Amino acid sequence: MNATARLDRTLAALADPHRRQVVExxxxxxxxxxxxxxxxxxxxxxxxxxxRTLRASGLVEERHDGFDARVRxxxxxxxxxxxxxxxxxxxxxxxADQLSAFRKHMLARGDAA
Amino acid sequence: MNATARLDRTLAALADPHRRQVVExxxxxxxxxxxxxxxxxxxxxxxxxxxRTLRASGLVEERHDGFDARVRxxxxxxxxxxxxxxxxxxxxxxxADQLSAFRKHMLARGDAA
DNA sequence: TTAATATTTAACGCATATGTGAACTATATC
DNA sequence: GATATAGTTCACATATGCGTTAAATATTAA
Numbered sequence: 001m002n003a004t005a006r007l008d009r010t011l012a013a014l015a016d017p018h019r020r021q022v023v024e025x026x027x028x029x030x031x032x033x034x035x036x037x038x039x040x041x042x043x044x045x046x047x048x049x050x051x052r053t054l055r056a057s058g059l060v061e062e063r064h065d066g067f068d069a070r071v072r073x074x075x076x077x078x079x080x081x082x083x084x085x086x087x088x089x090x091x092x093x094x095x096a097d098q099l100s101a102f103r104k105h106m107l108a109r110g111d112a113a
Numbered sequence: 114m115n116a117t118a119r120l121d122r123t124l125a126a127l128a129d130p131h132r133r134q135v136v137e138x139x140x141x142x143x144x145x146x147x148x149x150x151x152x153x154x155x156x157x158x159x160x161x162x163x164x165r166t167l168r169a170s171g172l173v174e175e176r177h178d179g180f181d182a183r184v185r186x187x188x189x190x191x192x193x194x195x196x197x198x199x200x201x202x203x204x205x206x207x208x209a210d211q212l213s214a215f216r217k218h219m220l221a222r223g224d225a226a
Numbered sequence: 227t228t229a230a231t232a233t234t235t236a237a238c239g240c241a242t243a244t245g246t247g248a249a250c251t252a253t254a255t256c
Numbered sequence: 257g258a259t260a261t262a263g264t265t266c267a268c269a270t271a272t273g274c275g276t277t278a279a280a281t282a283t284t285a286a
Contacts, residue, residue: 004130011133015124016274017117027207033233046275048234053273070232070283081201088198092191094140129244146263159245161264166243183253183262 010080013057019050030075123193126170143188
């Protein structure tokens with residue numbers, strides 16, 4: 001999968017408020033699927049699908065609990081967000097350059113910055 | 114509009130590859146609607162709708178050209194991306210804390226980090 | 227071995243997003 | 257004034273996303 005498609009999936013995954021809530025919960029600590037469903041006020045099937053989407057985007061990973069194999073524990077995997085952060089940084093950097101060039105232009109004209 | 118809804122719109126706007134391409138083009142310099150349509154290989158109506166979405170998310174703004182009032186020039190407005198960057202920063206920060214806590218835990222147990 | 231638990235998958239309905247061609251608005255050019 | 261140009265909006269078809277309930281899977285507990 002190329003970088004564009006990965007950014008697509010990452011952004012689409014984070015565009016849903018329930019999934020973003022999951023990320024916020026998982027950034028504190030790993031949690032069980034059922035715990036996430038309850039915290040988000042969603043039915044288990046609904047949460048299961050969100051978790052599938054998050055898994056497909058690479059934002060979270062699933063593990064089986066050591067004691068009770070029915071339980072699935074989800075945890076954050078930061079790589080996709082790092083890639084997104086990098087894209088945003090480049091965009092903002094470019095904009096900052098553009099802005100400073102604009103200011104320089106204005107100063108050269110004698111206008112106030 | 115609250116922060117969650119704004120993040121929603123920003124992320125949804127950026128989740129489309131054509132719209133992200135528009136942002137990438139605009140981070141170089143402002144451009145005309147028609148120029149963006151051609152660059153993205155889209156029909157004018159399709160691009161017009163993407164631009165409406167980007168406008169609604171606050172990522173771009175539209176201005177009328179000074180010489181030819183038919184022409185609409187689009188430019189980037191960075192505020193929404195700043196907010197998104199902030200959200201990502203918090204998330205990654207939390208994850209870094211978690212990782213360092215995990216390493217500390219492992220070190221305390223005498224395992225290799 | 228039967229029943230309960232944790233989670234996922236399947237089938238369905240509904241809302242929303244995307245692209246296309248046709249029609250519309252506003253402005254410029256001849 | 258007639259026509260061309262830049263861009264948008266409309267109407268339509270198709271596709272995708274989200275939630276719900278019912279059923280299936282796997283595992284633990286009684």
